Amino acid sequence: MAMKTDAQARRSREWLLEALISLMEEKEYAQITISELAKRADLDRRTFYRHYGAKDQIIIERIRELAKIYEAVLRSASTTTREIALAYFRICRENGQLLMLLYRHKLLPLLLDELNRLFPILHAKHHAGPDPYAPFDMEYALSYHVGGFWNVMCRWLARGMVQTPQELADMIGHMLPEYI
Numbered sequence: 001m002a003m004k005t006d007a008q009a010r011r012s013r014e015w016l017l018e019a020l021i022s023l024m025e026e027k028e029y030a031q032i033t034i035s036e037l038a039k040r041a042d043l044d045r046r047t048f049y050r051h052y053g054a055k056d057q058i059i060i061e062r063i064r065e066l067a068k069i070y071e072a073v074l075r076s077a078s079t080t081t082r083e084i085a086l087a088y089f090r091i092c093r094e095n096g097q098l099l100m101l102l103y104r105h106k107l108l109p110l111l112l113d114e115l116n117r118l119f120p121i122l123h124a125k126h127h128a129g130p131d132p133y134a135p136f137d138m139e140y141a142l143s144y145h146v147g148g149f150w151n152v153m154c155r156w157l158a159r160g161m162v163q164t165p166q167e168l169a170d171m172i173g174h175m176l177p178e179y180i
Helices: 002-026 034-040 045-051 055-076 081-094 096-104 108-126 138-158 165-175
Strands: none
Touching: 002 034, 002 045, 002 055, 002 096, 034 045, 055 081, 055 108, 081 096, 081 138, 081 165, 096 108, 096 138, 108 138, 138 165
């Protein structure tokens, strides 16, 4: 019974995400109501509130899912700056529709908040050996990198994601050859 309930809950959350994306393609984010969102997902408002307290939480949940994918990729890849950047921009490319909508609706700060939360965790989990930030405050150093990744992604989105993830990773790897 619990497996069926979990599957139903997961499916409801997927439908709500799909409905939100669909509505964001049609109208301004601020104009999307919970009733409209639930109706588009073919669910009722109670189902929405069973899973979320606000529309932003749908987006945050998806961003956190992407963060888990990113972390899994980093676990299996080398941790050079170029490889870290390549994993990041590949995931961005694969989720381009959502990111473009977040950009268009000025919701990318939700992603920035999540990156600021995630990068120190990833650094602690994946960095072996002497800390390259030892002479500096690690929080500042990681904030610098998060801001750089986020701003490069914003510029990339503004330009229509023309460059490949490989081109962006090469550029970042050249600019920051040591560590992230």
